[in-house]
Amino acid sequence: MLRRQATHRVQYSSSATNLTDRIANIVMCYNIVDGRFHQRCRHFKAMSTRRQDCMRHVCLFSCRHPFDCMSRRTCRCKRRMDLPILNPIRLSPTRCPDCRTVWG
C-alpha cells in the first residue's frame, strides 16, 4: 500500500541550478514533479506536480494562449508538452516503500 503525500506543498528546491538551466533551454510547457529520491534503490516517488508555463501565445497549454483561439478552429498551436522534470525535494538514504515490500 503506497502512502500518498499531501500535495500543494510546493517548496523551495535545492536543485534550483538544474531547473534554471533547463528553463533557459525550454521550448514547451512541462511538468515539474516534486518528490522523494530514494538513494538506496534509486527510485523516485512523486509527491506533487506543478506546471511550468512556457508563456507562449502559440502553445495550447500556456496561459498566454488566447482564450478564443480554439473556438475559431484555426488553432495550429502546439499541443505537446515537454518531458516532465523530476525534482527531488527530499532525499532518502533508504529504499522506497515498494522495494521495502519486496526486499524487506
Ligand SMILES: [Zn+2]
Ligand atoms: Zn507552453
Ligand SMILES: [Zn+2]
Ligand atoms: Zn491556439
Ligand SMILES: [Zn+2]
Ligand atoms: Zn525502490
